[in-house]
Amino acid sequence: MTETPYTIEINQLPRPENFNPSDPEKPELKIKRIQAVQKMIRETGKKNGIEIKESDQLESPNSTHYREGAIAEAARLKRAIPDLSIPTTLPYEIFQIMPFFPVVAKNTGVGHGKSKYLIETQEQWDKFQGWVESSGEQKQVNEEWVFQEYIPPVTDRPISYRVIVDCSGNIITSQIIYGPEDTKNVRVLLSDRLPHEKNVTESSLEDPQNEHFLNARSIASNRAFVLKMVRIPQSRYDSKDGYIEKLAHTDPKTGERFWTSSSGSRDVQSHEKMGGRIPLNPKNKQRPISTTTENILGALGLDKKTPGLPASIKLQASSIARLVGKQEKTVKALWLGIDFIPGKDGKNYFLECNWRPSLTAVADHLGKELNEKTTVEILQWLINQTIEHLVTE
Template sequence: MPGIQTPPTLAYGDYNGRPSQKPIVMKNETMARGQGKYLIENPDQLQRFRAWMEAHGNPNEWLAQDYLDTPGKAPTCYKVIVDCTGEIIASHISYGPPHSMHLRQNRATKGDVAKNSMKELEYADSEFCLDSRAITSNHILLHDDDQTTGGRICLNPLPQSHPYNQTERNILAAHGLDRKVPLLPKKVATTASGIGRALGMKKGQIDELVLGVDMIQKEGTDDFLLLEVNRRPSLASVRDWLGSAHSISEPDAWRWIISGSMQRVLQDR
């Protein structure tokens, strides 16, 4: 889509930069939900990553993307669930551990490595361990009851929603959002809606019923950049909207989405 900004991104095979000058994120395109993303900040990390790639990796699956700081004291990302009609179903801000915590991706076990060689990049005893600074919020890094090291802030407020804690209120303020009733920024909503329509429908037929659109706000600006579009998005924010991500199952969330989206598709015809 014209007019959409993205961080500078290269296929892994085309990347020959120096992370000591500009941090980058190595991203595995086959992974989702915060997996397969590694922040490279120095030449030693890049050397270890390249050694792992030579031993185990598939260059066709990886991208090198410039790492951009976001507002506030923790890495953040807008995550939007949109259907093929452009309807925004749910949205939230995902936030990772505060930079001051220096939390690292080094908690993988020998059992994890046995199942997935990529986990060598996170296994402290591996020669390939990157000891990368954690920049995503996911189940590997976080406890469900600990919002201080990461989590999600639901937007466009929910019928049922937990009160925002101080960490979350600070993040909302840093992004210029209301700390009591935070709404998805119009620029993000417009972009996500357009992506849903453009990729969801092809020649009048449904190609992707639901997509996850990830965007970031560049620190110190009102610029919003597209990080990625997920065909297998997490439905946590949808489950929150329906009541609670802990009490609503993924299949129930899918049934609710499919029912509503198909009604909108039929209405548009």
């Protein structure tokens, strides 16, 4: 076995007090899950002659991992990749001096499309500044928030490319992610968050009852569901059996079931699937495509039968992963999720680099459903692929 010159760095385990106290999942279970992943990395690395070392940094309990500042990272990448298109991005202390609209205010320490707000008017900006001043979060906003030029989508839906790349620059898989149609009527609301997510500091910006409510349009391409009011009809009356209750609706996101009732019809809140994913370079070349998929691929100029990742994004994503995932001979991240937004000007803009990307794209690539049973299998496959590429560099 030939030993590789690379060393994989693993962060220290987080402490229970680092977790959100309102999260229904116990910190001990999350720590156990992180330990399991680290064990897989240690064992696979050892088999391939790779040294594993522990860093001085704690593993983030969140899905994202705040490291180098987003603005400093973008500047470093731009110097290394001159043709990389990046939306104008400013820190709070600079943006408040020279604001421009529309702009996306986002907390770089939060993932999954949360804590991102499209600010389109001076009134919204005044409310945001009022929230910063009243919440006492100016230090945190200065350190973790950025204000990024808004890139209008090429269709009537928010669209982005998600590319999973390993630290050696190999594209593992990629897909197009799209959100709800006509986002003018879809807002960022506190009611869309899970119960344990509702106590975040920026909840004031999403609460219609709060003076700082932004009423911001949703622009997250990875937002697959929106809340809608659904009418549940009254139970049908049968003279023999009385009122017959029947299943009237199932929430596609939560699985909650709503039954008819003899007391009359009623309106309930339920999720409606509005977004989705389009695999690129799919294994199943003969799969039927929906009208939505066909329209999106057409707008992007991609082949509708066998859509593939644009060559320019392949090259740039590969370069970004090598620059961010490794520092000299130390591997900081085995793989990354890199996001690009297609613009109406024909450019693909680098948006952000995720150190803890969702495994959904990898699950789709392997033809598996992402759940508790398959997560370990998918992770092990990903670790094997990444370390194999590292060893054979």
